[in-house]
Amino acid sequence: MRKPSPGALLLAVIPFVAMCFSVALWDRIEPMVFGLPFNLFWLIAWIVLSSGCMWLAYRLECARATATERAP
Amino acid sequence: MSPAAVCLATIFAIVAVGTTVGFLAGVRRRMDLEQWTVGGRGFGVALVFLLMAGEVYTTFAFLGASGWAYSRGGPTLYVLAYLTLAYVVSFFILPQIWEAGRRHGMQTQSDFFLARYGNPWLAGCVCIVGIVCFVPYLQLQITGVGLIVSIASYDGIAPGPAMAVAVALLVAFVSVNGVRAVAWVSIVKDVLMVLAALAIGIGVPLIHFGGIGPMFQALAHAHPAHLTMPGATRNLGHAWFISTVLLTSLGFYMWPHAFAAAFTARSADTLRRNAVVMPLYTLTLAFIFFAGFAAVLVVPGLANGDLALLTVVRQSFPPWFLGVVGGAGALTAMVPASIFLLTAATLFAKNLYRPLFAPAMSDAQVARLARAMVVVLGLISLCLALLSSTTLVSLLLTGYAGVTQFFPGVVLGLYWPRVSARAVFAGLLAGVGGAVFLMTTHRDPLFGLSAGFLALCLNFLIVVLLSLVMPAVSRDPSQRPGTLAWAADA
Numbered sequence: 017m018r019k020p021s022p023g024a025l026l027l028a029v030i031p032f033v034a035m036c037f038s039v040a041l042w043d044r045i046e047p048m049v050f051g052l053p054f055n056l057f058w059l060i061a062w063i064v065l066s067s068g069c070m071w072l073a074y075r076l077e078c079a080r081a082t083a084t085e086r087a088p
Numbered sequence: 089m090s091p092a093a094v095c096l097a098t099i100f101a102i103v104a105v106g107t108t109v110g111f112l113a114g115v116r117r118r119m120d121l122e123q124w125t126v127g128g129r130g131f132g133v134a135l136v137f138l139l140m141a142g143e144v145y146t147t148f149a150f151l152g153a154s155g156w157a158y159s160r161g162g163p164t165l166y167v168l169a170y171l172t173l174a175y176v177v178s179f180f181i182l183p184q185i186w187e188a189g190r191r192h193g194m195q196t197q198s199d200f201f202l203a204r205y206g207n208p209w210l211a212g213c214v215c216i217v218g219i220v221c222f223v224p225y226l227q228l229q230i231t232g233v234g235l236i237v238s239i240a241s242y243d244g245i246a247p248g249p250a251m252a253v254a255v256a257l258l259v260a261f262v263s264v265n266g267v268r269a270v271a272w273v274s275i276v277k278d279v280l281m282v283l284a285a286l287a288i289g290i291g292v293p294l295i296h297f298g299g300i301g302p303m304f305q306a307l308a309h310a311h312p313a314h315l316t317m318p319g320a321t322r323n324l325g326h327a328w329f330i331s332t333v334l335l336t337s338l339g340f341y342m343w344p345h346a347f348a349a350a351f352t353a354r355s356a357d358t359l360r361r362n363a364v365v366m367p368l369y370t371l372t373l374a375f376i377f378f379a380g381f382a383a384v385l386v387v388p389g390l391a392n393g394d395l396a397l398l399t400v401v402r403q404s405f406p407p408w409f410l411g412v413v414g415g416a417g418a419l420t421a422m423v424p425a426s427i428f429l430l431t432a433a434t435l436f437a438k439n440l441y442r443p444l445f446a447p448a449m450s451d452a453q454v455a456r457l458a459r460a461m462v463v464v465l466g467l468i469s470l471c472l473a474l475l476s477s478t479t480l481v482s483l484l485l486t487g488y489a490g491v492t493q494f495f496p497g498v499v500l501g502l503y504w505p506r507v508s509a510r511a512v513f514a515g516l517l518a519g520v521g522g523a524v525f526l527m528t529t530h531r532d533p534l535f536g537l538s539a540g541f542l543a544l545c546l547n548f549l550i551v552v553l554l555s556l557v558m559p560a561v562s563r564d565p566s567q568r569p570g571t572l573a574w575a576a577d578a
Contacts, residue, residue, distance in 0.1 A: 019503060020179075020180050024179075024180075025180070028176050028177075028179065028180065031172065031173060031176050032173060032176070035168075035169040035172060035173060035333070036169055036173060036329075036330055036333045036334065036337075037330060039317075039326045039329050039330060040326050043162070043316050043317055043326065043329075044316060045308050045312065045315050045316060048301070048304065048305070048308075050301070051299065051300050051301020051302070051304055051305075052300070052301075052304060053304055053308065053315045053316075055162070055165060055315070055316060056165065056168075056315075056374070056377070059165055059168040059169055059374075060168070060371065060374050062169075062172065063168065063172050063367050063368065063370050063371055063374075064367075064368070064371075066172045066173070066175075066176060066367050067364060067365070067367040067368050069176075070175065070176060070179055070363055070364045070367070071364045073179060074179075074360050074361065074363075074364050077360065
């Protein structure tokens with residue numbers, strides 16, 4: 017089975033760090049952003065940013081797939 | 089008409105429309121086992137998205153998440169993190185699982201374990217653990233329907249009879265239709281649920297506080313500790329958050345139905361694109377949280393937090409709107425529940441009963457047995473729903489502690505040729521055993537960490553160590569029994 021590229025894996029680590037491991041840094045109420053407590057705002061922002069990360073990973077994998085097809 | 093009648097009529101109409109759409113989708117297709125379980129492997133991005141969204145956003149998201157926002161506060165935010173990260177994980181495993189599924193004609197998760205490890209006992213064990221984990225998840229949905237009908241009838245109808253009716257409907261629907269129907273009902277369900285979530289999430293704070301911002305200001309002022317972790321709990325702090333997010337995001341696609349949904353896709357690319365789009369759907373949940381948090385101030389003192397969302401809607405909106413929300417909620421319970429029933433029944437008939445007791449059964453007989461199992465499983469879950477009183481979130485976390493134990497076997501099976509059946513089997517038994525022990529002896533969380541996560545660590549450790557000491561028999565890789573051909577060309 018073809019292994020995922022290191023670039024794609026790195027892009028996947030970013031959301032994990034942002035939404036999971038760094039919880040102690042962003043789990044607070046102040047400053048409120050757009051009327052939301054900071055922790056809720058942070059997670060909502062990262063839902064969108066994670067989708068962006070995966071889009072980049074997708075582009076990467078697609079580019080790699082075409083490259084391997086051309087040079088078998 | 090009385091408010092209760094308006095409300096119940098609306099719910100009934102919505103459920104009727106949803107089910108009709110499902111029945112129409114199944115018409116004119118021959119329902120063999122492959123069509124019933126994996127929709128003939130022909131779903132494009134849109135249908136896969138609908139199927140996965142349909143089975144992901146369950147009553148848990150609707151009532152359970154808002155219920156925890158109400159009763160627990162901050163810790164409930166784990167839901168937003170874990171759903172998003174689950175799709176990140178899916179990007180790296182679902183396309184590979186799909187590829188394996190196509191080459192080996194897999195329909196279920198147990199098929200995967202059998203093809204990769206060649207050990208029927210391991211495959212059977214995966215099957216049993218999977219079916220058992222479905223029971224709390226099914227129970228969650230049935231309990232949800234009961235709560236909805238009881239609130240919508242303004243406490244005129246008890247949850248019990250409502251649950252019984254819901255189970256009867258479910259069984260009828262699943263037995264006739266199969267997976268394609270479920271994907272189509274999802275359309276109705278998802279549109280309604282998104283609209284309802286937006287309306288509630290914006291409407292409730294607006295009506296009572298003049299907006300979302302002022303609502304959080306008021307809540308931060310009245311209960312400053314409620315919005316951060318550990319919120320209203322003593323032991324659900326940051327360590328719990330990290331371990332639970334890891335447990336649930338890794339385990340998300342280990343649910344047998346989510347795993348099998350990958351097989352319905354037309355191509356591996358479909359699944360990669362899904363992984364990019366699906367996180368955005370999680371935004372809907374944020375609005376449900378708004379309503380759950382607003383309920384803390386609007387309807388304080390509810391004994392059962394899972395009633396918070398519906399109670400606050402009942403206090404804020406006219407009866408017909410409560411009916412729309414209830415209808416959306418009922419479909420939100422019934423669509424995933426039918427997928428769970430379908431998957432669990434197929435697992436039982438195809439991967440447990442046939443290989444062990446009746447190897448001569450034809451596919452048509454297996455399909456008939458699966459339909460009978462739908463009834464049995466529906467009844468078991470109904471009984472449990474009638475007897476139990478745990479919160480919806482706790483039910484889901486119980487199931488997760490079990491299914492995530494498949495993760496080492498799946499991921500290492502895909503990417504590490506050395507991993508052996510013995511190692512995976514030992515790890516699985518230790519993981520499940522550990523999780524059951526910790527949970528039944530009320531040691532969850534242990535040292536602030538989620539019990540399922542600790543069990544998963546133990547499981548991983550055992551699989552890796554045993555595989556290093558006793559690797560899978562490695563003669564000619566392509567001739568090795570029970571090894572997928574694709575595992576060798578890694």
